[in-house]
Amino acid sequence: MTTLLTLAAGLLFALSVSMASGAPSKAEQPPHYRPGELLIKFKTGTDVRARGLTMAQVSGQRARTFQRFGIEKWTLPAKADVSAAVRRLRASKPIEYAEPNFIHRPHEVFPNDLDARQWGLLNAGNSLSSGSTDPTDGLPGADMDLPRAWDLQTHADAVVIAVIDDGILLNHEDLEENIIPGWDFVADDGDPTAGPDEVHGTLVAGAAGARGGNGTGITSPAQRVQIMPLRTNYSVAQLIAAYQYAADNGAHIINASYGGAYSQAEFDAIEQLQKEGILFLAAAGNGGYSNDDIPNAPSGYDLPNVLSVASSHPQDGLSVFTQIGPRSVDLAAPGSSIYTTSWARDEQGDPVATYQFAEGTSFSAPYTAAVAALVKAYRESEGEIPLDYREMKGRLMAGVERITDGRLATDGRVNAYGAMTVLPQPVLVISSWRIDDAAGNGNSQLDPGENATLRVVIANQWRDAAGVTGVLHSLAPDLTVVEDSNTLASTLAQGTGAELAFTVRMANDATAHQHLPLELLISAGDYGVTRRFALEFGALKPAAGELTLDERIRESNPWDRVHTFHFEVPDGAKNLKVTTASTASGAEIDLLVRYGARPAPQFCYWYTPLPPNCMDEETLRSVGNTSDEKITIAAPAPGLYHASVILFTPTNRVGQTPVDMPYTLSIRFDPPSGGGGGTMLWLVFALLPGLAIQRRRAT
Amino acid sequence: MKSLIALSLFISFLTSGCLADTARPSEPPEKASASVVAGELLVRFTDDIGIADVTRIAEELEASVIEQLPRNVYLIRLPEGTPMDDAMRRLTAQPEVVYVEPNIRHRPYSR
Numbered sequence: 001m002t003t004l005l006t007l008a009a010g011l012l013f014a015l016s017v018s019m020a021s022g023a024p025s026k027a028e029q030p031p032h033y034r035p036g037e038l039l040i041k042f043k044t045g046t047d048v049r050a051r052g053l054t055m056a057q058v059s060g061q062r063a064r065t066f067q068r069f070g071i072e073k074w075t076l077p078a079k080a081d082v083s084a085a086v087r088r089l090r091a092s093k094p095i096e097y098a099e100p101n102f103i104h105r106p107h108e109v110f111p112n113d114l115d116a117r118q119w120g121l122l123n124a125g126n127s128l129s130s131g132s133t134d135p136t137d138g139l140p141g142a143d144m145d146l147p148r149a150w151d152l153q154t155h156a157d158a159v160v161i162a163v164i165d166d167g168i169l170l171n172h173e174d175l176e177e178n179i180i181p182g183w184d185f186v187a188d189d190g191d192p193t194a195g196p197d198e199v200h201g202t203l204v205a206g207a208a209g210a211r212g213g214n215g216t217g218i219t220s221p222a223q224r225v226q227i228m229p230l231r232t233n234y235s236v237a238q239l240i241a242a243y244q245y246a247a248d249n250g251a252h253i254i255n256a257s258y259g260g261a262y263s264q265a266e267f268d269a270i271e272q273l274q275k276e277g278i279l280f281l282a283a284a285g286n287g288g289y290s291n292d293d294i295p296n297a298p299s300g301y302d303l304p305n306v307l308s309v310a311s312s313h314p315q316d317g318l319s320v321f322t323q324i325g326p327r328s329v330d331l332a333a334p335g336s337s338i339y340t341t342s343w344a345r346d347e348q349g350d351p352v353a354t355y356q357f358a359e360g361t362s363f364s365a366p367y368t369a370a371v372a373a374l375v376k377a378y379r380e381s382e383g384e385i386p387l388d389y390r391e392m393k394g395r396l397m398a399g400v401e402r403i404t405d406g407r408l409a410t411d412g413r414v415n416a417y418g419a420m421t422v423l424p425q426p427v428l429v430i431s432s433w434r435i436d437d438a439a440g441n442g443n444s445q446l447d448p449g450e451n452a453t454l455r456v457v458i459a460n461q462w463r464d465a466a467g468v469t470g471v472l473h474s475l476a477p478d479l480t481v482v483e484d485s486n487t488l489a490s491t492l493a494q495g496t497g498a499e500l501a502f503t504v505r506m507a508n509d510a511t512a513h514q515h516l517p518l519e520l521l522i523s524a525g526d527y528g529v530t531r532r533f534a535l536e537f538g539a540l541k542p543a544a545g546e547l548t549l550d551e552r553i554r555e556s557n558p559w560d561r562v563h564t565f566h567f568e569v570p571d572g573a574k575n576l577k578v579t580t581a582s583t584a585s586g587a588e589i590d591l592l593v594r595y596g597a598r599p600a601p602q603f604c605y606w607y608t609p610l611p612p613n614c615m616d617e618e619t620l621r622s623v624g625n626t627s628d629e630k631i632t633i634a635a636p637a638p639g640l641y642h643a644s645v646i647l648f649t650p651t652n653r654v655g656q657t658p659v660d661m662p663y664t665l666s667i668r669f670d671p672p673s674g675g676g677g678g679t680m681l682w683l684v685f686a687l688l689p690g691l692a693i694q695r696r697r698a699t
Numbered sequence: 700m701k702s703l704i705a706l707s708l709f710i711s712f713l714t715s716g717c718l719a720d721t722a723r724p725s726e727p728p729e730k731a732s733a734s735v736v737a738g739e740l741l742v743r744f745t746d747d748i749g750i751a752d753v754t755r756i757a758e759e760l761e762a763s764v765i766e767q768l769p770r771n772v773y774l775i776r777l778p779e780g781t782p783m784d785d786a787m788r789r790l791t792a793q794p795e796v797v798y799v800e801p802n803i804r805h806r807p808y809s810r
Contacts, residue, residue, distance in 0.1 A: 165807065200807040234805040235736050237766065237774040244769050260805040261734065264798050265741045265772045272769055283808040297805075321810060360809035607734035611801045612784035 033100030036076045037063070038085060046094040054094045058085040073101065103151070110150065111212035111219040113174075117357070118218055119314045120334030120367055121146040130337035130357035134313035134320055142316035142413075144333065144371060145401075146221050149416035153378035154212070155224035161208050161253045161369050162246035164239060165201035167194030167231040169343040172202060172353040174217035175227065178209040182229035183245050185238040192231035194351075199342055201231065203358045204257045206341030208366035217355055218339060221370040221416060222377075234258050240269040247276045252376065253392070255369045256282045257362035261604040261611070262297045270298060274305045277388025281369045283361035284310045284323040288654040289561040291325035293646075294601045300328045302431075304461075304495045305389040307396065309364040311335025312413045316403045321654045322361055324407040326533050327431060330393075330461075331400050333371075333414040335364035371416045372396060378420045390494060394462030395419040397427045406517065406532030426465035428522045430531050431497050432457045443640050445566050445598075446516075447539045449508040451482065454535070458488075458522060459497040465524035466491045470500040476516035478507040479535065492524070504535075512538045513563045538565035540667065564598055564644045565665070571638035572672030578643050582627035582663040587653070589663045591622040591629035592644040595637055599644045606648075623648075627663060636669065643667070738777045739765070739802035740786065746771055748795045756793060760786055774802065 038060065042051055051072075055062070060074040076085055082100050089098035116126055123143035128136040160180065167186075170179055170193050184192040194201060205227055212223025228251055232238035239256075246254050254273070259282065270280055282299035284291060291300050291308075299308035308329045311319035313336035318324065322335065340363065342356040375395050376387040384391075399419030400412020409429040435444055437452040446452060458468060468488040474481045483503035492498050500520075516535040521528065569576055580589045590606075592599035595618070604614035605621055622629035647661050740762075744753055748771065750764070757764050757775050765774040777786050783801060790799045 200809055203809060234807065235739075236800075236803045236805070237736070237739065237741060237768065239805065240768045240772065241766065257809070258805040258807045261803050263741070263800055263803050265743060265768070265770075265800060266803075268743070268770050268772070269768070286808050286810055358809050360807075362807055362809040365808075604734070611735050611803065612787045613800045 033102045037101035038074045041096040043096045115218045117339035128337045132337045134336035135315045138314040145415045145417040156222040156373035156377035159373035160226040160251045162228040162251035164230045164242045166198035168201040168229045174210045177211045180226045184231040192229040207363045222373045236263045255366045279389035279392045280306045281365045283365040284329045286321040291328040293562040311361045311364045331410045333364040333368045338363040375419045398422045424463045427461040431459040446506045454502045460492045468524045471521040472502045473519040478510040479516045480505045540567040574670040576633040576636040576669040579630045587649040589627035590646040593620045593631045598642045735801040743772045743797040
């Protein structure tokens with residue numbers, strides 16, 4: 001913390017000097033040091049044996065002697081705590097002094113246009129007048145750690161980022177030096193200048209590639225990088241054409257700050273980009289829900305060259321609007337209160353360069369793209385072979401700082417310095433899981449009192465991993481882990497996945513609805529990581545009568561947007577009616593019902609009119625504009641039905657309306673004849689997140 | 700600016716009373732305005748099919764071929780007023796067609 005404050009103070013000092021004199025800034029940075037290395041001076045007369053004994057207490061090895069100066073360089077074991085070793089040695093009698101092997105900072109690494117509002121690059125704890133619904137007071141250190149990254153590499157001149165978007169103000173004072181030729185797929189010509197109402201592309205281009213060190217405006221994390229502007233109308237046909245253009249013209253990274261429904265053609269095109277080694281950065285979306293529940297495209301395409309990016313805010317939490325997904329969103333980067341390039345019209349109606357605050361995952365993706373470019377440039381300057389998507393993605397994911405718990409695959413926020421310097425290692429994430437209860441009732445769902453096999457697929461995003469072992473721990477009172485450990489027999493290679501199997505048991509008296517949080521400790525040699533995820537328990541039985549939600553789980557659960565229930569309908573039953581209702585406003589409830597399998601919601605369900613390829617005849621949908629939804633099946637097939645209740649917050653109210661969402665689900669059917677003609681009725685009063693939190697605050 | 704607009708919309712919502720009582724357009728998770736480009740389809744043909752066959756198959760629907768994209772995907776435009784789902788069904792039935800989908804329109808992710 002002290003270091004960060006010093007760093008922040010150093011920057012502010014530098015900025016104030018720069019503004020006063022117009023001279024290039026020269027920040028005084030706190031020293032930092034090479035890991036595992038010490039410089040030692042022993043007191044005169046200390047013999048070799050005494051030196052060895054003294055250094056043995058920190059397991060030191062002599063590396064070099066500078067005889068002229070009487071100084072020795074010693075190395076410590078990998079991952080040793082240099083500070084602790086220095087403290088210990090300084091207390092030893094034979095030591096005159098012991099210090100880390102400090103690295104002096106080259107001057108002028110700070111760009112003279114790092115605006116104090118650019119908290120994502122260096123967060124000095126400033127207050128931001130951005131109007132964001134997320135916190136606007138900064139937290140020192142809650143940033144992508146660019147100052148330390150710039151110590152190693154200040155620019156990425158040879159790296160090309162294709163910004164595929166609407167048009168860009170190409171002659172913007174802070175962009176034009178980094179802009180290279182592109183294409184306009186709307187007009188089909190070589191001038192991708194912004195159209196009359198197009199600002200988004202200019203906002204995104206600033207995050208990816210605003211010129212650093214030009215004394216103007218802002219800087220991107222990469223300072224100097226090649227931005228290939230590709231103007232589209234966001235239709236998949238034009239986007240695919242732009243992907244092809246980017247690949248044909250030498251792009252290393254593509255930025256996609258947009259999204260929507262799944263397209264097979266787009267999936268195929270992005271898959272092809274692997275051949276050119278292109279990293280595809282995709283924004284996770286601003287709907288505030290989980291992409292694990294409702295898949296998002298292109299960020300959710302399960303392709304090794306896609307890196308999906310959520311948004312973080314200036315206090316290192318996730319932005320209120322960001323879409324998340326422990327299976328489908330890789331990491332986060334700053335996206336709230338982003339100060340970036342823009343444009344407006346002057347009195348004559350001519351475009352003029354401006355700057356403004358904006359927010360969205362639209363900015364998290366290009367920030368990450370710029371960091372990827374810087375990482376690529378640095379590693380190649382260190383003699384590595386040209387980095388393709390595998391190395392860029394692996395480094396970005398391995399180098400994160402952890403800021404969440406179970407909301408993202410890595411649960412981390414991009415750290416440029418971390419990505420540049422992290423040692424090659426596996427990056428093991430959970431890519432999917434399923435319940436295998438073939439030995440039980442075989443319905444692929446957890447039921448009360450049931451033993452089941454939980455099959456968790458682990459994916460490796462970076463270097464090969466040998467001896468991958470998982471140890472599973474339940475955080476849910478109603479779920480017991482019976483067999484908690486499993487090891488893969490063979491090496492898990494980069495870009496592959498494999499299944500770990502565990503046995504779990506559901507409590508006899510468990511009641512729906514519950515999310516069941518689990519913790520999986522994954523290790524492989526020296527590598528180890530803890531990943532959190534959650535199973536869902538939604539078993540309803542006629543005998544259960546009225547069911548109430550378990551609030552203990554809901555209070556801290558980040559997965560809560562969809563509740564899925566399952567129930568049996570007996571042979572001969574008629575008039576199955578599933579309905580929802582809610583008195584809450586500001587958000588709404590939607591309903592899906594499917595026979596024999598869980599509904600798999602698609603983004604396109606909510607399009608009006610429904611696209612022709614969105615006709616999923618197996619899933620019955622009631623997605624009206626209120627919470628009063630109703631699905632009726634006059635002659636239901638006997639067997640297992642699933643009902644998904646979806647909390648839906650309109651985009652323009654995400655983060656602005658409370659998500660306290662009590663609802664009522666009722667399921668009725670006429671029982672088989674001879675049953676007295678009565679109805680069975682179960683009510684589930686469920687409270688979606690927010691209400692629980694509000695209650696907690698009230699107590 | 701956009702967040703200010705959203706904020707003002709929210710304030711106007713607060714001052715206008717209960718939203719549930721007022722009609723509003725159906726809005727999906729991303730509440731897209733135009734989810735697909737009307738009349739346009741993306742059609743992937745089997746790898747052995749060339750532009751001549753593509754043109755012939757399109758003409759049977761009175762559609763025009765707009766652009767060839769990677770992986771033998773073609774953008775075609777249907778005559779105005781042609782039901783898209785009907786055209787998709789007819790194309791899907793062709794042995795030369797791998798898949799057909801509407802030309803979906805994504806939306807930018809700023810607020």
